[in-house]
Amino acid sequence: MSRALLNNESVVKFIKENFIPVSGAVEHLQPSRYGTAESDASKWFGPVAKRALKDYAPAGFFKQFGSYQGMYVAGPDGTPFEYKIGLAYDPEEFIEILQSALMKSRSAQSARAWLPKSVSLPTKEAPPGANSSTSVVQVYSRICPLPANATLAERSLGRDVMWIFPAEIDEILSVAGQPGVTVKMPQTLVARMVRFQLLNHVGNIMHPFSEKDVRRADFKMTTMESGDRIRTFAFQGSYASQAPISRDNDTPYNMEGTIEGRFSIDQYRRKIVQFKAFGEGVSQGGNDSLAKARKYPVVFAMSEATHASSRAMKPFWAAIPLWEQVYERPKILM
Amino acid sequence: MNHLNPLPYYLVLISILVTGTGFSTIKPTLAFEADRAADLADFNDASGIRLKYPRGWSIKRKPDRDTLAKFSGKPAPNVEAEITVSLIDDGGLKSEDFARMFGDLMFAKLSGVRKSPLQNVYVGASGRLSGRMQTVSFTMHGMPVYQEYLFVPGRNKMLVVALTIQNWQRTAVEGAWKVFINSIDAPETIIPPAPLTEVAAFKAQAIPTVCNTYPASCVIKRPTKSMTLDQKINAVLPRTEEERFLQIPWQTDLLSARMQSECIGKPMFIWIMDGNVLGAT
Numbered sequence: 001m002s003r004a005l006l007n008n009e010s011v012v013k014f015i016k017e018n019f020i021p022v023s024g025a026v027e028h029l030q031p032s033r034y035g036t037a038e039s040d041a042s043k044w045f046g047p048v049a050k051r052a053l054k055d056y057a058p059a060g061f062f063k064q065f066g067s068y069q070g071m072y073v074a075g076p077d078g079t080p081f082e083y084k085i086g087l088a089y090d091p092e093e094f095i096e097i098l099q100s101a102l103m104k105s106r107s108a109q110s111a112r113a114w115l116p117k118s119v120s121l122p123t124k125e126a127p128p129g130a131n132s133s134t135s136v137v138q139v140y141s142r143i144c145p146l147p148a149n150a151t152l153a154e155r156s157l158g159r160d161v162m163w164i165f166p167a168e169i170d171e172i173l174s175v176a177g178q179p180g181v182t183v184k185m186p187q188t189l190v191a192r193m194v195r196f197q198l199l200n201h202v203g204n205i206m207h208p209f210s211e212k213d214v215r216r217a218d219f220k221m222t223t224m225e226s227g228d229r230i231r232t233f234a235f236q237g238s239y240a241s242q243a244p245i246s247r248d249n250d251t252p253y254n255m256e257g258t259i260e261g262r263f264s265i266d267q268y269r270r271k272i273v274q275f276k277a278f279g280e281g282v283s284q285g286g287n288d289s290l291a292k293a294r295k296y297p298v299v300f301a302m303s304e305a306t307h308a309s310s311r312a313m314k315p316f317w318a319a320i321p322l323w324e325q326v327y328e329r330p331k332i333l334m
Numbered sequence: 335m336n337h338l339n340p341l342p343y344y345l346v347l348i349s350i351l352v353t354g355t356g357f358s359t360i361k362p363t364l365a366f367e368a369d370r371a372a373d374l375a376d377f378n379d380a381s382g383i384r385l386k387y388p389r390g391w392s393i394k395r396k397p398d399r400d401t402l403a404k405f406s407g408k409p410a411p412n413v414e415a416e417i418t419v420s421l422i423d424d425g426g427l428k429s430e431d432f433a434r435m436f437g438d439l440m441f442a443k444l445s446g447v448r449k450s451p452l453q454n455v456y457v458g459a460s461g462r463l464s465g466r467m468q469t470v471s472f473t474m475h476g477m478p479v480y481q482e483y484l485f486v487p488g489r490n491k492m493l494v495v496a497l498t499i500q501n502w503q504r505t506a507v508e509g510a511w512k513v514f515i516n517s518i519d520a521p522e523t524i525i526p527p528a529p530l531t532e533v534a535a536f537k538a539q540a541i542p543t544v545c546n547t548y549p550a551s552c553v554i555k556r557p558t559k560s561m562t563l564d565q566k567i568n569a570v571l572p573r574t575e576e577e578r579f580l581q582i583p584w585q586t587d588l589l590s591a592r593m594q595s596e597c598i599g600k601p602m603f604i605w606i607m608d609g610n611v612l613g614a615t
Contacts, residue, residue, distance in 0.1 A: 019603035021602070023605050024605070029588065040589055044592070057475075076592045089445065301571050
């Protein structure tokens, strides 16, 4: 939903021309919210965020919500020039907001003389994204068909990335037979798709399912081609999950569907070189304020990641400390 | 992806409110009220205005001079709504002029305000209270807010019933909203009912809804079974206009970006959410 504003050509142009754009995650830059360790970046950003919220957010906002999420315009010395919580602005109005922030920064720049200068590079932090051995698949989802009078959120595109690890590549290669032979897919990969990836990411983020929530996860793959270097597989899956009613989840909360696809592996590099899949399912329930307790038909497309940004971040749920370890080696108990 | 729920904050800031439900008829909702009678509570004001409201909702009487009561409730999990009922001196203004003046005062400092035309309706327990309805949307701190207003002219007074909610939650509150406006009862000395012949001849029309956000992404046709795998995938993949944000040279290392900002002399534009914003929605 929020990305709609940042897909506007004029907004994109204005940001590119006038700012150093940075994207970040609350769990990294506000570790106190998730109980994670401080980093140099979070130590620097914390005071910036607090000041921005104090100067630009509605009174009491941080006290009520406790999150640093939002958009900031800030100078390198940590001076905030604007903060906005949401992104439901008309593009022209948003550019005016950015223009105003830019003018403030220029005034501050001339007053304080934080002029272009040569400075030493900070310690490079480990990138949050995938390491070189991990295969990355981009996952897109949409509500389709849309309900009548669909909201902006419902009409948006869900995006996430899925990681496939070398151990799973090895397992695929070891169990795969001759062309035409069908075998089960690695259970960790199946569990990752069912519990973390094949969720309704459109507007209302579904929480992942626990290992006990999965009712059905029948995924099989068939060797299609087996060359010297590249091996290609087709796969089909059927899945269903249902979370029990709980304090955090007090409405029906389930997901079921099917998926079909194919993927190719470079045996030498132990990497996915092509991954194409289409899925469809029905989700019910959601876990945040954007969600409605209703059923949604959802379609998915998966494709090997080609954009650098896809490797620069973690899958959404892998970025949440609670799920980080589980995401890599998920299980299913049925 | 945005896990914040800013509505409570809006509810603090905005004293009058509701959502754009766009329902086309008013009377059928009485059935809802009858079915749920046990779940409804009675509100009786000293002015003589009476109505019913969901029993689970909280009520604050006389929060200010003109407001009879402010009702707050959760019509669905994670959905918070507020409905206010006010009786205001109309200053001799007709509904249209009153609504315009009212809007000018309410929305003067808000962004992206869009208002629907006023639409005639008949509401109340008798179905004979002649009113005008209007949907309004605006943004507050970048968040879309929807309101629905009912103006019922009386004798030197205007009864204003208003609901506020975030746009994506509006359907959740529709039933509760209809309970409010279809249960209003007022003494004839305050609001004279419309003649029966007038009500009988009335044909309800849809209340136009307004949207304060520009059109989002593409609407796709659901892939069919006859399509090839690639065709199905291509139908779902993002369109060019859905990935323009990737043309922005986002940096993911804040400290490196800070140094670059200092070297080049441009401020940083920092976008932060739960989960990296370049990944999930």
